[in-house]
Amino acid sequence: MPDTRERLRGVVNKIAQQPVPEDPEESLFESGLLDSFALPDLVSAIEQEFSIKVPDADLNPRKFDSISRMEAYLASRA
Amino acid sequence: MSAYLHGFGAHLPERTVTNAELAAQLGCTAEWIESASGIRERRWAGEDTGVVELGAAAATACLSRTGIPASQLGLLILASGSAPPGFPAPGAALAHRLGLGTIPALDLPMASAGGLFGMCLAANLCESYGDVLVVAAEKMSAVIQAHPLDQNTAMLFGDGAGAALISSRPGPRKILRSVLHTDGQFRDDLAFNWSAPLKMNGLSVILQATRKLPAVIGEVLDLAGIPAADVAMFLVHQANQNLLARVAKALGVAQERVYSNIARYGNTSSASMLIAAAEWDEQNPPPGPAVFAAFGAGLHWGALVAR
Numbered sequence: 001m002p003d004t005r006e007r008l009r010g011v012v013n014k015i016a017q018q019p020v021p022e023d024p025e026e027s028l029f030e031s032g033l034l035d036s037f038a039l040p041d042l043v044s045a046i047e048q049e050f051s052i053k054v055p056d057a058d059l060n061p062r063k064f065d066s067i068s069r070m071e072a073y074l075a076s077r078a
Numbered sequence: 079m080s081a082y083l084h085g086f087g088a089h090l091p092e093r094t095v096t097n098a099e100l101a102a103q104l105g106c107t108a109e110w111i112e113s114a115s116g117i118r119e120r121r122w123a124g125e126d127t128g129v130v131e132l133g134a135a136a137a138t139a140c141l142s143r144t145g146i147p148a149s150q151l152g153l154l155i156l157a158s159g160s161a162p163p164g165f166p167a168p169g170a171a172l173a174h175r176l177g178l179g180t181i182p183a184l185d186l187p188m189a190s191a192g193g194l195f196g197m198c199l200a201a202n203l204c205e206s207y208g209d210v211l212v213v214a215a216e217k218m219s220a221v222i223q224a225h226p227l228d229q230n231t232a233m234l235f236g237d238g239a240g241a242a243l244i245s246s247r248p249g250p251r252k253i254l255r256s257v258l259h260t261d262g263q264f265r266d267d268l269a270f271n272w273s274a275p276l277k278m279n280g281l282s283v284i285l286q287a288t289r290k291l292p293a294v295i296g297e298v299l300d301l302a303g304i305p306a307a308d309v310a311m312f313l314v315h316q317a318n319q320n321l322l323a324r325v326a327k328a329l330g331v332a333q334e335r336v337y338s339n340i341a342r343y344g345n346t347s348s349a350s351m352l353i354a355a356a357e358w359d360e361q362n363p364p365p366g367p368a369v370f371a372a373f374g375a376g377l378h379w380g381a382l383v384a385r
Contacts, residue, residue, distance in 0.1 A: 029281060036280045037320050040288040057263060059289065061281035 008070050011045045024067035039064060046070065052077060081201035082249035083384050084209075087140025087241040088356035089132055090343060091123040095219075097233070104229040111233045112341075116319020120236025120344030122219040129158045129239070130171045133215030136239035136349075137176055139356070140211065144243045148176050152208025154183040155200055157192025157348040159375065160216045161185075163272055172213065182207070189268075190315050190374025192348030193240060197370060197382055198256040200244040208245070214348035215239035225275040234318070236344035240352020251368065251384040255301040257294055258380035268375040287321055287373045291381075292328035295371050298381040302367075306331055309383075310366030311358055315373060316340040316350035325371075347374070 009020045016033045028034045034042065042064055043054055052074075063073040096119045097108035104111075112118055123132060133156060141148055154176070156169040167185035184199075186192045193214035200210035218235035222228070244253070264286060267279040291314065299306055306329045314325055319340050326336040337354045346353060351372050358368075371381040 036284045037288075037324070039281055039285050040324070043285065043289075056261065056286070056289065059264075059282070059285050061279070061285060 004071055004074055005067060007049055008046070008067050011049050012042065012067070015041050015045060020067070024071070027065050028067075029061070029065060050074060080246050081204050081244055081253040082247065083251040083253060084146065084243040084245055084249040085140060085144035086243075086352060086356035086359045087136045087138070087143055088239065088353040089135035089139060090121045090238045090353070091127060091132070093122050093124065094119050095122050095236075100233055103227055104232060106229055106233075115234060116322075116338070116340050117233065117344045118341045121238060123217055123237040127217070128168075129161045129215040129217050130168050130175060132217065132237065132239035133158070133168070133172050133213040133241070134175045136215065136241040136352070137172070137211055137213050140241035140243055146209060146243055148178055150209050151178055151211050152181055153200070153203060153210045154178055154181065155186060155196040155210060155212045156183065157186040157188055157196045157212070157214040158216060159187065159189030159192060159270070159347055160218050160221050161187070188348060188374065188376070188378060190317065190345075190347045190350070191372040191376065191378035191380060192374070193350075193352045194315070194370055194372035194380050194382065195258060195378065197242055197244060198258050198380060200242070201253045201256055201382070204244050205246045209247070210244045212242045212244060212352070213239065214241070214352050216347040216349045218345070218347055221270055221276055224272055228275055230280060231276045231278050234345045236346050238343055238346040238349045238353050240349045240356055242352055242355065253382060253384045254304075255298050256380065256382035257298045257301065258378070259290075259294060260376055260378050262376065264377050265375070268377075270375075284318075284321065286377060287317065288324050288328070290377070290379045291321075291325050291371055291373050294379055294381045295325070295329060295369055298383050299369065302383045304367050304383060304385075308367060309335065309369050311363060312336045312369045312371065313351055313355045313358060314371045316343065316354060317345050317373070
């Protein structure tokens with residue numbers, strides 16, 4: 001089974017329909033890969049991929065800004 | 079709760095500000111503004127027109143449409159997030175302008191959710207106070223022009239006012255249930271205090287709104303035992319066309335069932351939902367449940383269902 005990072009890259013790629021940056025620290029939004037209306041789709045896709053529910057209190061865009069930040073968020077949920 | 083919606087009113091100032099006019103000042107194109115927001119034009123009030131004048135015009139339209147004289151009102155609620163700071167808040171001036179005598183006037187210094195919060199309060203207060211006139215009035219052009227224009231916020235907002243008459247006396251639509259929520263955790267993501275430009279963290283606001291609006295609409299419909307598919311019209315705060323489309327998708331209803339006039343008026347903050355309701359009501363829509371919902375700075379959000 002792919003590791004978390006690869007699964008996240010797959011999720012982002014599916015939403016962006018573009019190659020995901022190699023650098024896991026790169027902002028997906030500042031780079032222009034995703035726009036503001038893609039963020040809700042990204043959070044929903046993460047919920048589906050990892051079978052979790054992101055509570056409203058965690059709906060902070062910074063948590064989903066890059067592959068690394070999403071990894072950290074998921075690790076904090078483990 | 080025994081409360082009924084008797085009707086609505088709205089007022090938009092005459093001056094139309096097109097995307098082309100605004101784009102020239104913002105360093106972008108008219109097409110970009112429309113693609114990002116669904117907005118083609120908005121109305122801006124003149125220098126001599128403030129929230130009291132806008133609100134009075136909408137209130138007068140509402141009283142005229144419902145046939146209820148101002149002398150019959152028992153309470154006035156005025157929502158506005160763009161009224162000048164200080165006291166007294168503009169509710170007293172509006173009540174005086176409407177000739178309401180000494181009935182109480184309550185101010186809600188709230189932005190986009192203010193009209194909805196006013197309706198929900200009215201539904202719960204009308205048995206004690208009698209007929210309640212809810213007015214939401216905004217001069218957002220003053221907010222965005224208080225400082226150098228910012229591309230991301232200046233393109234969104236317009237001026238206008240809406241009103242609703244709510245009474246315990248039987249009327250065209252009975253208010254069945256309402257739900258209100260507030261979460262101050264994200265209060266800094268959408269904020270304005272005149273001393274600094276309007277602050278909007280678009281990523282956060284859109285993320286929160288796309289989750290909370292469908293959820294609270296589902297919450298109020300569950301309480302009323304009404305499936306979303308049975309709702310005749312969803313009257314939602316006109317924040318962004320993309321957001322309205324996402325609300326429709328999340329609810330599993332056709333996009334046409336979520337009323338939209340944002341292309342013509344932009345985001346008029348607390349007034350937008352009541353302006354939409356007034357337009358919809360003027361079309362003499364067929365009977366059926368109607369849902370009112372709003373989300374805004376605070377964060378405040380909620381929904382109300384009537385039939």
